[in-house]
Amino acid sequence: MDEKPSNGVKGLRHWRYDLSAGLQVALVSLPLSLGIAIASGAPPVTGVISAIIAGLIFPFLGGAYVTISGPAAGLAPALLSGMLLLGGGDLAAGYPLLLVAICLTGLLQILLAFMNAGRFAIFLPVTVVEAMLAAIGIMIILKQIPPLFGDLSPVAPTTVDSILKLPHTLLNIEPTVFLIGAVCLFLMFYLNATRRQWMKRIPPPLFVALLGLVLATVFGLETVYLITMPESLLQGGITVPAFGEVMNRPELWINLLIVVITLTLIDGIESLATIAAVDKIDPYQRKSNPNITLRAMGVSNMLSSLAGGLTIIPGGVKSRVNIDAGGRTLWANFYNAIFLILFLLVATDLIAMIPLAAIAAILIYVGWRLCEYKVFRKTYAIGRDQMVIFLITVGAILATDLLWGILIGMAAEVLMLAYLLTPSFRVVLTGRLSFSQSLELLARNFMGLFRNPIIKVHGDTRDGRPHYDVSVGSLVCFNLLPFDKLLQQLPEDAGLSIIVTESGRIIDHTAMEYLHQLQEESLRAQRPFELLGMEKYYQFTQHSLSARMHDAALVKREARLSARAEEMHQFARLHGLQFDPATLAELNAHDFVYLRRGDHKQERNVMTGHYRDWMLRAFDYSHTAAPDYYAEHQHTLVIVKPAEPVSGLPDMVLAPGHYLKSYLVNYQELELPESLGFPEGYRLYAPSTHDGVIAAAGRLRGFLARHPGVYLEVRKNAVLTFRPDRELEMPEGIEELLEIIEYCLEGSPSPADDNVSGADPAEEGAS
Structure with missing residues (x-):
């Protein structure tokens, strides 16, 4: 349905x-x-x-x-x-x-x-x-x-x-x-x-x-x-x-x-x-x-x-x-x-x-x-x-x-935010601020925690639809209500730009979660959305939803790359790709079924660019999944999309075993003909039953035969693949996953001499 x-x-x-x-x-x-x-x-x-x-x-x-x-x-x-x-x-x-x-x-x-x-x-x-x-x-x-x-x-x-x-x-x-x-x-x-x-x-x-x-x-x-x-x-x-x-x-x-x-x-x-x-x-x-x-x-x-x-x-x-x-x-x-x-x-x-x-x-x-x-x-x-x-x-x-206990916890949140906004006593001792000025600054920052964060709202028309630029200051849990009320009053189909200005001092963890949910909802509703100004806010940790404070000097300081980031950076340079080690919230622009599940979805060490005339996005992905909402699962994902749509590449999922079956609610399982010689245990799901799905699956059989156990999903002409039984891929593993491009091209052969080796079906939820 x-x-x-x-x-x-x-x-x-x-x-x-x-x-x-x-x-x-x-x-x-x-x-x-x-x-x-x-x-x-x-x-x-x-x-x-x-x-x-x-x-x-x-x-x-x-x-x-x-x-x-x-x-x-x-x-x-x-x-x-x-x-x-x-x-x-x-x-x-x-x-x-x-x-x-x-x-x-x-x-x-x-x-x-x-x-x-x-x-x-x-x-x-x-x-x-x-x-x-x-x-x-x-x-x-x-x-x-x-x-x-x-x-x-x-x-x-x-x-x-x-x-x-x-x-x-x-x-x-x-x-x-x-x-x-x-x-x-x-x-x-x-x-x-x-x-x-x-x-x-x-x-x-x-x-x-x-x-x-x-x-x-x-x-x-x-x-x-x-x-x-x-x-x-x-x-x-x-x-x-x-x-x-x-x-x-x-x-x-x-x-x-x-x-x-x-x-x-x-x-x-x-x-x-x-x-x-x-x-x-x-x-x-x-x-x-x-x-x-x-x-x-x-x-x-x-x-x-x-x-x-x-x-x-x-x-x-x-x-x-x-x-x-x-x-x-x-x-x-x-x-x-x-x-x-x-x-x-x-x-x-x-x-x-x-x-x-x-x-x-x-x-x-x-x-x-x-x-x-x-x-x-x-x-x-x-x-x-x-x-x-x-x-x-x-x-x-x-x-x-x-x-x-809850009231004490909320008081602790207020005191923590007030402490983070308190000027260091060093600036008073060194004469950069007088004692009275530091108290005045503290009072102003503290009151800002409860003041309406909206500075300016500007509406215009872009691409034939209304669009609103909303400039805000500090965003914390205690002043989100007027911000939320404003967003509820805007037209549902209007584009939205949230501009975090330099007059703001802090964005707490609760506000970061709110902004991420707003991004996800806008993407799901196909509503233009952008979040601007975050580049001048210092991130407390590598977690994408951690609190941030306005500090341009700290932001400009180049962070030392981890061993994993260095490894991915070298791979990106070798293939002429752009690389970003930052931790970002995953937004699922192509609406992949796999990326719908779980919570606290993040991507880091992101490589983007053109690879063999295809648009490539490869990254280390992490998420939590029920019932274990606090255990982080990690995989390296490869997403490729042709610069021009490829015919004969319909939406479908080729999964080892019953992997993710409960999430494929708009898909139906299609029987794979034995003549195609798919690895043992693979199942095909698609929104429709037309012959083109079976034909496209036949094209991809060779890839699954070379790399048994991979999960493969086609959605809106984009292809996602990864290995559910592995966590982070080594560079050679990413190279193997990128072979999917050869099998996606129309008229590409499904090699008869591929060594079709069976793989144990991955259990649903193994990731």
Whole structure:
């Protein structure tokens, strides 16, 4: 299909894809929902109730496309803290009161959505949000260590108490429970890390839960160590919010307000961050509406609380499962809810046999993915300034709570920017500035962090379409809102030039991410876009999204090339190509399917120019890919395009095995005739089935035979090729990839004497 699938009645035409995806999501959602409820201090069944309500409501309210909503591990620590706060340390007493807070949170979200408050998320520094998630991961792990070891003592109210409780837990291990938990924890890490796809046919969370059930039965584990399920869902599974008690106890109102603010803030931040992340891996490149999603979450939260359920937000793990399973619309979320209802009706007794240690193992893995060392490594690569803010935010959340930790993190961002803009005391001592002048300069720079960054807007017409030049000063997270508001008011088809002037002092990491997303959206919409003036801003690190400060002297200082850059530079000089060692954000001008996937896409050591009368672009490419969003994958990519279009070179993908199959949504697989003699395992995908595709593939067979295992994609007469099983190519490897030009020319032979050697199909996602 050429059109992008839409929600609503039109989306029902994709029911085969969404129904299959909904079943696979339900198999992951069931153990996760049970675990999230347990981690929140609530009855296990409430997690499943929340997921069911989310699935039944979200598809009818819209806002996203392939996002699966439900309870999320990220809110478990906040829910647990709120329950303890409102119940005076008693979880049973605090739960009905927490439901009131969840209902009020949903109402507040609906009001904020009507006020278009989703746009205010732009104020939040990206690093503070990522630090919040990392801190949540640490909190989840600390809370789940006791049940993993068989310690069923009351849950610790704070993170510090959880740490102090660890010696007691280690001294009171239940050997059988710990054995089950350790086996399940090992398998969670192993099954999620393995590249053997047949081992992932059963989702790891479901496999671990079922294995825990079997081991608990074999060892005769006592019921106190198993999940507790109500005998009747209607009579014992639904708790009603205690609205009457809240009204009659004014002393609860301040604590209730704190919980509502915390849940609203965390729910909103994580919801908006999740839908933005899911949009980046949506094969159809659709864009979610933050305010409609916020409203949908508000309605879902209100209904969930009335049925005794937990808070509901979009979930990254389940959304990824949905995409991988071929889900196309929000109906997959609806089918997920239907399957969960069936599970509750027919498998309640089996669910009650799952050990808490197995659920703890699942949650510890989820927590680890939020806070693993790669998260810290990625932040450090962006800049030391971001690492300082990251560590301060994580430490503040662990020492206090989520609300205060986020506020402290934002204060740290303000202080960091103020420090970076503070004139060195050396200029005062040397008399270049008086003390009063330095204070005046500091105050002016500090106020600039919150002042409207727009200096001038000039509109004219270029190439028959409106074009706007927008001159700006310093751009940081705290002054992006008026800038964003202006861009929203411009015509969607108008060309845009963002001119970063010398009057600006700094562009922070959040603003760099915003500008990059603006570039990507403009390119996708075929809207002329250019970013000017960045050459006079000093880049903190080689990361393309690192913060930058205006410093012409530092920019002019020639950077020393790395060994890899020197190697690429020599290759470029040998072939008369231009070379740029800088790290740039990848923009995918030709709309290659391969370059659509992943996040934090960067190119460095870029070689451009003419090669054999073809336009060449070769570079070292890196990106992150789900589910491991913090691990960087690297390959050397070669893109060639003829100076004049070559006939008989249609859009297609020749991939080893099922590589990238889930992203080829507008392509269909074509059968390769055996007579062509393609290397074993190669598959051909194309948007159409005309004979020209097979003929063109036959021309390219010789290249694949000489270099088995390469990925080859033709898009808009441009050709991309690289080796998925290699990282960075040596110069001779790049020379081999450039041989593709010989096989792209019309009438080029497909050599019969090529040594066709089979290659093991690369597994999808291996890059």
